[in-house]
Amino acid sequence: MTASEIRQQFLDFFASKGHQIVPSAPIVIKNDPTLMFTNAGMNQFKDYFLGNRVPPHKRVADTQKCLRVSGKQNDLEEVGIDTYHHTMFEMLGNWSFGDYFKKEAIAMSWELLTEVYKIPKDKLYVTVFEGDAKENIPKDDEAYQFWKEHIAEDRILMGNKKDNFWEMGDMGPCGPCSEIHVDCRPDEERKLVDGKTLVNADHPQVIEIWNNVFMQFNRQKDGSLVPLPAKHVDTGMGLERLVRVLQNKTSNYDTDLFTNTIHFTEKLVNKKYTFGDDKKDVAFRVIADHVRAISFTIADGQLPSNTGAGYVIRRILRRAVRYYFSFLDVRKPLLHEIVPVLAAQFSNVFPELEAQVDFVKKVIFEEENNFLRTLESGIRRIEDFMQQAATKVIDGATAFELNDTYGFPLDLTNLIAAEKGFTVDEKGFEAAMQQQKDRSRAATELDTGDWVVLDETPNSIFVGYEQLESTTKLLKYRTIKAKGKEQFQLVISQTPFYAESGGQVGDTGTLQFDDETIHVVDTKKENNLTILFTDKLPANPAAVVKAKVDKVKRLDTERHHSATHLLHAALRQVLGTHVAQKGSLVNADALRFDFSHFAKVTDEELAQIEAIVNAKIRENVPVVIKEMPKDEALKLGAMALFGEKYGDTVRVVIIDPAYSVELCGGTHVGATGELGLFKFVSESAVAAGVRRVEAVTGSKAEAYISEQLAQLKDMKAALKNPKDPVKAVETLLQDKSSLEKQVDALEQEKVRALASSLRNQSEQIDGVNFLGKVVHVNNAEGLKQLSLQLKNDIPDHVLIFAANIGGKASIALTIDEKLVASKGWEAPKIIKERIAPLIKGGGGGQKTFATAGGQEVDKLDQVISAVKQLL
Incomplete structure (x- = not known):
């Protein structure tokens, strides 16, 4: 059976057992501060387990894209080394939300594996939770008894808390689990x-x-376990491992989930994959795994970056580049070539990659290109270090710098070091790495208390589409501490406060408890729970609450949100239908809109887009909002954003059916005329294939234009109010350029005269012609030119020139090549050890010529003396 057939058999089996088959959630997590990526099949159902939402179906099944780069047996650095770990993988799962429990889940898993997939029963073992006396958790006797109905008792093994007790986190739903293991020997x-x-x-x-997880407890902050009111089943089976077993392979990478990619890579690099454990074969496996992870994550909306989830993707991509650079001898971008192969392979199950294949290729290509340049810089850095090192050891701090700045993992530094007879201080590296982790942990550490529940109502109802005030009650609250600051999170029954989502910021406002006013400083979602952030708790939490949104801020935000819809449609009209939203930020002050496009948007195109948007504003088109089934909305032509998870019923925002129809949960104006005016503020690049525009509407647009006109008025006044200010500025720039050329010519003349006066002033010290002077030049280039003019006229030279340039110390040191070879003197080393400390600065350069800059201009004579003493 092919992997595709195996996947479909799983879904068909559970459909026959009354399960609703649901699509995979995006791999990028939104509205959950505890996760960056979907790392388990249960993530999209978290609200059901927490009781925040009522599930529309009691039984569901799916295949879920997951990404794991840390945690139990999923360390990124292990991927590709062994045969069964991955970054991205598919998790097949079946779920029961308060419906069936252990007996049925065990029976169905056994039936599928042994009767449908025909795995021999004598190859299977199961594990059951043995209990934990320390936490007073009993053995899972129920699961044990149910398994005895299907498998020999000597194949039911006891498992400890680490392997057989599943927890969502330090707090929250948890329970014993029962794993099924297969012996493929x-x-x-x-x-x-x-x-x-x-x-x-x-x-x-x-x-x-x-793994069959039986959720039956809720862990409290103090570690205690409270039985859940409804018991749930959460199961997961890795498709990659299942396919390996059913295709009788010894490695996941030998299955047809990966062989297409590996064969295609063989052609690209003109090398063969030999199914072994050498670095070359590891590189093939790393590429096959990592290109899946980065491709699908980018398709789901997460671009590589230097922070957060974007950094994780960049790290995975760079690991793949390092492997093909080091072990396949490839020096040009490779991964982007594989994207169309993946897109075609998964088009029937994850079509979002095929729909964006050109965009994803472009992003990956640019990331590869940039990192290949960084790799070359890093290699030069390590080679420079080894040339200057006093011992054959790369210290931990340097190894960490190579990792942190140049993306060199320890194994790559070890590899390059070994080739030159060096070793690496791995303990020092680990210490530096741990210090960074400790700093990061301290910066993001969050201490969250248990919810204090006043009312068992599952969740608040959002009424903020229709009203900005409501009379309600407090359902629950908790305390959070971050970076030493205490805040509070409140959940109210009926909330007019919009929670940050879809690029729109959360509302602020007030909560009135009796005579006490509590200020709401932000509103966010945690899964589907709407949480109000405050700086204090009410004295009487049981009082009736009058909730009131900041109306001015909300209305300004709505104008900018509706403007993004007008803008999106105009961008597609002017630039092409390839334009797709890649991110947005909408607040009361401005809008920011990121979109896929491979070239700078010209001033003419921006003007055209702006004109289209303003024309729609003047038409005063009604903004119509409807709720309808998702399929009906898509037939209507509604734009759905890649990486968003939509329910069966969606909210559609229509601004003229022939102009803009989008799925959107945000708040909007009643008609486009309320925007008043739309004005671009900036256009820039964000990442490969992604552009960003910023704009303002309404009173913010008026203020921006007034500011621009005031600046123009001041500029005209400074130019004596010319009739044509543009021409006046152009003339001014031409005059400036002409004067600068004259100054440069005079400076060069001055340097030539200075060189002539110094040519015969060198003194010989131990066979070396030394010339050191504090000179008067206007810039650092003057020092460089002075050194170049004199070095050819003075053999066996050491030249050191110092100058006060703009109140800063500036130094140029030149050493004859013969002296570098015979005496081992190197200009950068002398700068670092003898000059930089004196002037409180730094510098560098080539062995024969280096420069430095610093704060201490009164130490210039000491600099000259320090170099002279060296001779």
Whole structure:
């Protein structure tokens, strides 16, 4: 069976058991501060487990794109080294929300594996939670008894809390789990060693294939466990491992989930994959795994960057580049070439990649290109270090710098070091890495208290589309501490406050408890829970609450949000239908809109887009908002954003059906005329293939134009009010350029005269012609030119010139090549050790010529003396 057939059999089986088949959620997590990426199949159903939402179906099944780059047995640096770990993988899952429980889940998993997939029963083992006396959690006798109905008792193994008790986090739903393991060893080996001794022992051929999690507890902040009112089933089976078992392979990478990619890569690099463990074969596996992760994550809306989730994607991409650079001898971008192969392979199950294949290719190509340049810089850095090192050891701080600045992992630094007979201080590296982790942890540490529940109503109802005030009650609250600051999170029954979502910022306002006013400083979503952030708690939490949104801020925000819809349609009209939204920020002050486009938007195009938007504003088109089934909305032509998770019923914002129809949960104006005016503020690049425009509407646009006109008025006044200010500025710039050329010519003449006067002033010290002077030049280039003019006239030279340039110390040091070779003197080293400390600065350069700058201009004579003393 092919992987596609195996996946479909799973979905068909559970559909026959009354499960609703649902699509995969995006791999990029939104509205959940505890996660960056979907790392388990249950993530999209978290609200149901937490009781924040009522599930529309009691039984569901799916295949979910997941990304794991840390945690139990999923360290990024292990991927590709072994045969079964991955960054991105597919998690097949079936779910029961308060419907069936252990008996049915166990029976269905056994039926699918043994009767549908025909896995021999004598290759299977199951594990059951053995209990934990310390936490007073009993053994899972229920699961044990149910398993006895299907499998021999000696194949039911006891598992500890680490392996057989699942927890969502430090707090929240949890429960025992029952894993199914398969022994893939050849029959001869299975006869020699009993497979039960290899379960959960990291044996590459005795692997976990399925996990049945039975959610029956809720863990409190103090660690105690409280039974859940409704018990749930959460299961997961890695498609990659299942396909490996059913296709009788010894490695996940030998299945047809990866062989297409590997064969295509073989052609690109003109090398063969030999199914081994050498670095070349590891590189093939790393590429096959990592290109999936980065492609699907970018398609779901997460661009590589230097922070957060974007940094994780950049790190995965760079690891793949390092492997093909180091072990496949590839020096040009490679990964982007594989994207169309992946898109075609997964088009029937994850069509979002095929829909954006050109965009994803472009982003990956640019990222590869940039990192290949960084790699070359890093290699030069490590080679410079080794040339100057006093010992054959790369210290931990330098190894960490190579990792942090140039993206060199420790293994790559070790590889380059070994080739030159060097070793790396790995303990020092680990210490530096730990310090960075500690700093990051301290910066993001969040201490969240338990919810204090006043009312068991599951969640608040949002009424903010229709009204900005409501009379309501407080349902629950909790305390949070971040960076030493205490805040509070409140949930109210009926909330007019819009929670940050879809690029629109959260509302602010007030909560009135009796005579006490509590200020709401932000509103966010945690999964589907609308949370109000405040700086204090009410004295009487049980009082009736009058909730009031800041109306001015909300209305300004709505204008900017509606403007993004007008803008999106105009961008597609002027630039082309390839334009797709890649991010936005909408607040009371401005809008920011990121979109896919491969070239700078010209001033003429911006003017055209602006004119279209303003024409729609003047038409005063009604903004019509309807709720309808998602399929009906898509037939209507509604724009859906990649990376967003939509329900069966969606909210559609229509601004003239022939102009703009988008799925959107944000708040909007009643008609376009309320925007008043739309004006661009800036256009720039964000990432490869992504442009950003910023704009303002309404009173903010008026204020911006008034400011621009005031600046123009001041400029005209400074130019004596010319009739044509543009021509006056052009004349001014031409005059400036002409004067600068004259100044440069005079400076060069001055340097030539200075060089002539110094040519015969060198003194010989131990066979070296030394010339050191504090000179008067206007810029650092003058020092450089002075050194160049004198070095050819003075053999065996050491030249040191210092100057006070704009109140800063500026130094140029030149050493004859013969002296570099015979005496081992190097200009950058002398700058670093003898000059930089004196002037409180730094510098660098080539072995024969280096420069420095610093704060201490009164130490210039000491600089000259320090170099002279060296001789």
